[in-house]
Amino acid sequence: xxxxxxxxxxxxxxxxxxxxxxxxxxxxxxxxxxxxxxxxxxxxxxxxxxxxxxxxxxxxxxxxxxxxxxxxxxxxxxxxxxxxxxxxxxxxxxxxxxxxxxxxxxxxxxxxxxxxxxxxxxxxxxxxxxxxxxxxxxxxxxxxxxxxxxxxxxxxxx
Amino acid sequence: xxxxxxxxxxxxxxxxxxxxxxxxxxxxxxxxxxxxxxxxxxxxxxxxxxxxxxxxxxxxxxxxxxxxxxxxxxxxxxxxxxxxxxxxxxxxxxxxxxxxxxxxxxxxxxxxxxxxxxxxxxxxxxxxxxxxxxxxxxxxxxxxxxxxxxxxxxxxxxxxxxxxxxxxxxxxxxxxxxxxxxxxxxxxxxxxxxxxxxxxxxxxxxxxxxxxxxxxxxxxxxxxxxxxxxxxxxxxxxxxxxxxxxxxxxxxxxxxxxxxxxxxxxxxx
Numbered sequence: 001x002x003x004x005x006x007x008x009x010x011x012x013x014x015x016x017x018x019x020x021x022x023x024x025x026x027x028x029x030x031x032x033x034x035x036x037x038x039x040x041x042x043x044x045x046x047x048x049x050x051x052x053x054x055x056x057x058x059x060x061x062x063x064x065x066x067x068x069x070x071x072x073x074x075x076x077x078x079x080x081x082x083x084x085x086x087x088x089x090x091x092x093x094x095x096x097x098x099x100x101x102x103x104x105x106x107x108x109x110x111x112x113x114x115x116x117x118x119x120x121x122x123x124x125x126x127x128x129x130x131x132x133x134x135x136x137x138x139x140x141x142x143x144x145x146x147x148x149x150x151x152x153x154x155x156x157x158x
Numbered sequence: 159x160x161x162x163x164x165x166x167x168x169x170x171x172x173x174x175x176x177x178x179x180x181x182x183x184x185x186x187x188x189x190x191x192x193x194x195x196x197x198x199x200x201x202x203x204x205x206x207x208x209x210x211x212x213x214x215x216x217x218x219x220x221x222x223x224x225x226x227x228x229x230x231x232x233x234x235x236x237x238x239x240x241x242x243x244x245x246x247x248x249x250x251x252x253x254x255x256x257x258x259x260x261x262x263x264x265x266x267x268x269x270x271x272x273x274x275x276x277x278x279x280x281x282x283x284x285x286x287x288x289x290x291x292x293x294x295x296x297x298x299x300x301x302x303x304x305x306x307x308x309x310x311x312x313x314x315x316x317x318x319x320x321x322x323x324x325x326x327x328x329x330x331x332x333x334x335x336x337x338x339x340x341x342x343x344x345x346x347x348x349x350x351x352x353x354x355x356x357x358x359x360x361x362x363x364x365x366x367x368x369x370x371x372x373x374x375x376x377x378x379x380x381x382x383x384x385x386x387x388x389x390x391x392x393x394x395x396x397x398x399x400x401x402x403x404x405x406x407x408x409x410x411x412x413x414x415x416x417x418x419x420x421x422x423x424x425x426x427x
Contacts, residue, residue: 015333015334023178038168045163045164046163048161048163078177078181081185081334082177082180082181082184085181085184085185085188085334086184088188089184089187089188094172094173094175094177094180095177097171098172100171100172101171102172122161
């Protein structure tokens with residue numbers, strides 16, 4: 001007659017708590033990251049990143065090297081739940097859009113910073129590769145994060 | 159060609175959206191859908207469940223793992239109380255069996271489909287009068303009379319079906335489905351508990367000629383419950399209030415309360 005221990009409901013509360021914690025921390029971290037990205041993008045604006053594969057024969061190249069930038073960004077629990085709700089109804093998964101935008105910009109910035117460290121003046125043939133770390137597949141549990149690899153040829157041209 | 163650096167425009171790839179609003183809308187819609195579906199399917203399942211014949215009910219009950227746990231009580235005071243109650247209760251299509259599970263210290267009792275009332279050892283230790291024992295047994299008989307365990311079984315099946323339809327059960331959306339489904343079923347359950355209490359009070363009144371001592375049960379520290387909107391059972395206060403109001407309405411009085419202590423032989427086996 002007395003109330004049974006309701007694991008299902010405990011589950012629900014822990015779920016709500018996880019979503020709230022995820023939202024609180026995720027939002028702060030994301031806002032900080034975006035601010036940092038804007039600052040560093042502005043600082044590295046002078047270095048052009050091109051997707052063109054070939055160089056102008058008239059350029060006098062002093063240095064050429066492969067430069068890479070890798071960024072792995074994980075979603076918070078709030079985004080995970082928001083995305084899984086989106087999976088249910090369909091539509092734009094905005095929770096993942098900001099995640100991938102951050103990862104891509106971070107990777108490109110790291111590539112540019114690597115190029116600047118060599119004194120490069122331009123990055124040619126820049127490419128992006130994206131893959132998921134630890135199972136973004138449906139039905140899998142665990143942290144979902146995206147890895148973005150940016151790479152290109154850094155040149156110092158006189 | 160001269161390279162002229164330009165600021166990168168913001169928000170093309172990740173437009174600013176109201177994430178909380180979107181989340182609330184999606185989660186709210188999903189929960190609302192589940193509540194409506196669960197409610198409607200639950201009503202349908204209950205309608206079917208209560209039409210099951212007593213033979214079917216007994217056959218289902220016999221397959222449940224809870225059916226044969228513990229020992230059957232064939233004699234003794236507890237059995238006499240049950241027999242006295244049954245003499246005043248509407249006939250069921252099956253014999254009612256009393257079973258005790260002495261080893262279990264939970265303060266609980268439940269009805270298994272097919273006419274089994276199971277009382278746990280913790281409850282036998284907590285009650286202090288025969289009238290309380292009668293109330294507990296009558297409460298479980300109320301569940302049988304209203305066929306609550308069959309209804310619950312029907313709703314359980316609906317919930318499992320819904321979860322299976324939504325997904326694997328491990329992702330967040332299906333957790334939400336389970337959570338809201340469980341909450342709806344607990345609302346049903348609280349209503350059933352109150353109905354079983356009403357049945358029990360009436361049956362005790364008919365059997366003993368008074369309802370003295372039946373609410374003492376809820377005052378025992380081991381049994382007192384705060385109760386919550388989402389729990390399976392209403393809070394003790396609400397249950398006592400209902401019983402008192404019922405007694406007032408019908409002019410049921412109080413009378414002598416017979417002390418009770420579990421007989422050592424009850425759990426000797």
